[in-house]
Every structure is written in structure tokens, then in C-alpha cells.
Amino acid sequence: MSVRIDIAGLRPERVVVVPSPLAELGMALHALSEPGHHPGLRGWTADVTARLDAHLADRMCEADFxxxxxxxxxFMPFAGLPGAVPGATLAADLDLLDKLADEDFVDAALEFTCMLTYDTQAPDILSDDVVRRRALEAAASRGPRQxxxxxxxxxxxxxxxxxxRRFLEDCDEAFFAETWDRxxxxxxxxxxxxxELLRHKGLAEALAAVSPAVTLDESAAxxxxxxxxxxxxxxxGGLLLIPTNLGRPHLSVLHRYGWQPALHYPVASPEPASPPSVEQLTLRMTALSHPVRMRICRHLARSTYTTSELAQVHGLTAPEVSRHLGVLKKAGLVTTRRRGRYVLHQLDVAVVARLGGDLLEGLLR
Structure with a gap:
């Protein structure tokens, strides 16, 4: 599974890398609403929540969807305006939000909660009675406030x-201006x-620096x-790369129909290793879903074993054990090394220890 962005005909000068105060404020509100997504921000979210005005906190709940x-x-209105880029200030970004057509504003506001079409052209929600009714029916499942x-x-x-706009300006005054300044x-x-990478080494190098999860196929554009x-x-006509400090672990891709695509990527990854791909995660979860392989992993977590030893311990034939080991190796969960004429297998405990965090990052990416 993936999001694909076709870049045929994209001119280099139309690839823009720039921060957005409004996009970062959106991530600040998300982190405050879902602190479990952002364990690295526990101190910040606790501090902001503790000193948040009760009235502003109530307003924050009013449209937290x-x-x-x-x-x-x-929170990225510039993507919906041809040729626009993020503003240098929150006020400038909010001015761009004011320039969105009413149809685009409403459609974007309902994108998650009312499950309307996203990356294909849809009927005008403000004039199509069927689409309006569907939006209200979807909203009803989320409660009277929605x-x-x-x-x-x-x-x-x-x-x-x-x-x-008033709410976002009040958030800026209450806590975000100080955060953004830092x-x-x-x-x-x-x-x-x-x-600099984009200008001197090309788009592939710049995207590789954005995230290992982002790749460029130049032949397919x-x-x-x-x-x-x-x-x-x-x-x-353009591609926007927008760094975020508060957004980790989310790697967001705006791919709304008719808008400039935008990659909202976290900066300064603290992890020394690249996160596994969705395919790797699927292989690992599938490999561990089998009870025999789980029992094999239990032994391999404690010591190295040959195929014959594992077969004897588990009452299996050597070919059966080899098939299970092949699945675990393909998933990157087991390593092997040769000692004389023996091949020893061992669980990669570092990979297994990261599995929960890798899975959560994959789900939230």
C-alpha cells in the first residue's frame, strides 16, 4: 500500500521546501488531543494543558475532529491555491485560508469525519442535495456535536x-506563539x-533525506x-515539502484532488535505524501469527540452535523447521551464522524489541 504522486512535467523550481506556522499549529492541536500519538511531547502537552484557559479548552473540543x-x-490551505506557498507568519497562513473557495473549505473540513471522496473529483457538497444528506448522515454516527x-x-x-480563525488566533496567543518562536x-x-540537497543533488536525494518511506522512481516520474x-x-504544477517538529511520528501526504500535493514530514529523527516498510511490518506480524513459529522464537531468543536441534525439540521434521525458519528470515526476525559445518539460527531481539514501536509508527505514519 502506498500513496503515489505523479510528477511528470514538474519543474525543479516548483518544488518548494518551507515550514508553515499554520500546519504546525494543526499538529500542536492534534498532539494536545491525542497525546498518546506523541510520547516525545509528554512534557509539552502536559504543560500546555495545565495552563490552558477553561473556555479555550471547551472551544478546542467543539471542533476537535x-x-x-x-x-x-x-491547516495547509496554500496547497489549494495555485502557485501559493506557506506564509512566513500564522497571520499570513490564515489569510490564505480565507482565500479558499467555500466548496474547498467545507470539503476539507469534512474530509475525515464524513468520509467524502478525497483524491477524485466529487460533486459540489454545497449544491448537491445527495452529497449534503450523506455528509449529515455520516456526521450523525459521530454524535450531536458533529x-x-x-x-x-x-x-x-x-x-x-x-x-x-478567531479560535486559532486565540490558540496562538495562549500557547502557540511561544512554541513557534522556539x-x-x-x-x-x-x-x-x-x-540545498534539491538544488545540488536532485529530488531523489532531497526526498531520501525527508524520510526513508519516500522514494522517487525517475523513470516512471x-x-x-x-x-x-x-x-x-x-x-x-507544484510539490510542497513542509517540515514539522511536533508531527512525529506522522508522515502526512496531502493528495487532495486538484490541490498541490504536500509532504508534511518530521525533522531530526532520533531513531538510528530506518523504520521498516509496510510490507516488512506485514511480513513480521504474519510470521509471528503462527504458534509453531512463536515457540521456535522462544528458543531462538535464548540461544542459537541448528535446524536439527529445533526439529528434535519441537517434534518436527527438519524440512518443516526449515520452512518456518525461512518465513522468519524473510521477515527479518532471525539471523544465521555458520560454525564449521553447522548453521546456527538466532532471534534478532533488537528487531523484535522495536516491533511494537515500528508497528505504531507504521499505523500513524
């Missing part, structure tokens, strides 16, 4: 725009570094982002 699931494309917000959004988009220099430096989702889009 815009950022709780991940965060809405409304229904009220959706109805208000469909009936009066400008009032919701005004409410959202982190913007790191994000700017990272964007500058990626831009396609970028592939390894994720537990399927999607496809074209560059629509």
Missing part, C-alpha cells in the same frame, strides 16, 4: 471560517538543508510514499 484523527487539510458543526458548515461557511529556527534550517493507505495524485 478537524485535528484529532490526524489534522485537516484546512451534526451541529456539519449543519452549520453546510448552511453558513463564512461564519465557521470566522469562528475557526522551533521555527530548526524548521527553517531543515528546510534550507533540504533545499513518480514519488511513492510507503503508508497503510492507497492514494494517487498529480503535482498540479
Amino acid at each position: 478537524l485535528w484529532r484523527t490526524t489534522f485537516s487539510d484546512l 451534526v451541529r458543526f456539519t449543519q452549520r458548515l453546510l448552511d453558513d461557511p463564512p461564519s465557521v471560517r470566522a469562528w475557526l 522551533m521555527r529556527h530548526q524548521l527553517t534550517a531543515d528546510a534550507r538543508h533540504k533545499g 513518480r514519488i511513492t510514499v510507503d503508508k497503510l493507505t492507497e492514494g494517487r495524485t498529480v503535482t498540479a
Whole structure:
């Protein structure tokens, strides 16, 4: 599974690497709503939550579906405006949000909660009665608060725009301005570094520095982002690379129909090893789902064993053990080494120890 971005005809100058204060504020709200997604931010989320004004906290709950699931494309409005790039300030980004057409604003606001189409052209939600009714029905399954917000959004988009802008400005005053002031220099430096790679070594090198999960097939003119989702889009004239400090472990790909695609990537990965691909994760989970292989792993976690020894311990034939070991090796869970005429197998305990974290990162990527 992956998200593919077709870049045929993309001019190098239309690949832009730049931080966005509005996108980072979206990730701040997401981290505050889902602190379990961001264990590295426990101190920050606890501090902000402890000093948050009760009225602002209530307002934060009013539309938290815009950022709780991940965060809405409304936090990257520049992607919906031809040729636009993120602003240098939150006010500049909010001005771009004001320039979105009402249809785009409403569709982006409902993208997660009402399960409308995303990477294909859809009917105008503000004028199509069938689509409006479907949006309200989907909202009903998420409770009365979602229904009220959706109805208000469909009936009066400008009032919701005004409410959202005031709310984001109040968040900026309450906690985000201080946070952004601390982190913007790191994000700017990272964007500058990626831009230098882009100019001097090309797009493939820049994307490799963004994340091992992002690859470029130059012959096919396609970028592939390894994720537990399927999607496809074209560059629509530009490609945006947006660094985030608060976003780890999320690697977000905006691939909305008709918008510029955007990669919202975490900077300064603390992990020494590259995260496994979705295919590798699937292989590992499948390999460990078999009870015999689990029992084999129990022995291999304690010591090295030959195939014959494992067969004797488990009451299996050597070919049966070899087949199970082959599955574990293909998944990268077992290593082998030769000692004389014997081949010894051992569990890679470091890989197994990372499995829970790797799985969670894959699910949240």
C-alpha cells in the first residue's frame, strides 16, 4: 500500500521546501488531543494543558475532529491555491485560508469525519442535495456535536471560517506563539538543508533525506510514499515539502484532488535505524501469527540452535523447521551464522524489541 504522486512535467523550481506556522499549529492541536500519538511531547502537552484557559479548552473540543484523527487539510490551505506557498507568519497562513473557495473549505473540513471522496473529483457538497444528506448522515454516527458543526458548515461557511480563525488566533496567543518562536529556527534550517540537497543533488536525494518511506522512481516520474493507505495524485504544477517538529511520528501526504500535493514530514529523527516498510511490518506480524513459529522464537531468543536441534525439540521434521525458519528470515526476525559445518539460527531481539514501536509508527505514519 502506498500513496503515489505523479510528477511528470514538474519543474525543479516548483518544488518548494518551507515550514508553515499554520500546519504546525494543526499538529500542536492534534498532539494536545491525542497525546498518546506523541510520547516525545509528554512534557509539552502536559504543560500546555495545565495552563490552558477553561473556555479555550471547551472551544478546542467543539471542533476537535478537524485535528484529532490526524489534522485537516484546512491547516495547509496554500496547497489549494495555485502557485501559493506557506506564509512566513500564522497571520499570513490564515489569510490564505480565507482565500479558499467555500466548496474547498467545507470539503476539507469534512474530509475525515464524513468520509467524502478525497483524491477524485466529487460533486459540489454545497449544491448537491445527495452529497449534503450523506455528509449529515455520516456526521450523525459521530454524535450531536458533529451534526451541529456539519449543519452549520453546510448552511453558513463564512461564519465557521470566522469562528475557526478567531479560535486559532486565540490558540496562538495562549500557547502557540511561544512554541513557534522556539522551533521555527530548526524548521527553517531543515528546510534550507533540504533545499540545498534539491538544488545540488536532485529530488531523489532531497526526498531520501525527508524520510526513508519516500522514494522517487525517475523513470516512471513518480514519488511513492510507503503508508497503510492507497492514494494517487498529480503535482498540479507544484510539490510542497513542509517540515514539522511536533508531527512525529506522522508522515502526512496531502493528495487532495486538484490541490498541490504536500509532504508534511518530521525533522531530526532520533531513531538510528530506518523504520521498516509496510510490507516488512506485514511480513513480521504474519510470521509471528503462527504458534509453531512463536515457540521456535522462544528458543531462538535464548540461544542459537541448528535446524536439527529445533526439529528434535519441537517434534518436527527438519524440512518443516526449515520452512518456518525461512518465513522468519524473510521477515527479518532471525539471523544465521555458520560454525564449521553447522548453521546456527538466532532471534534478532533488537528487531523484535522495536516491533511494537515500528508497528505504531507504521499505523500513524
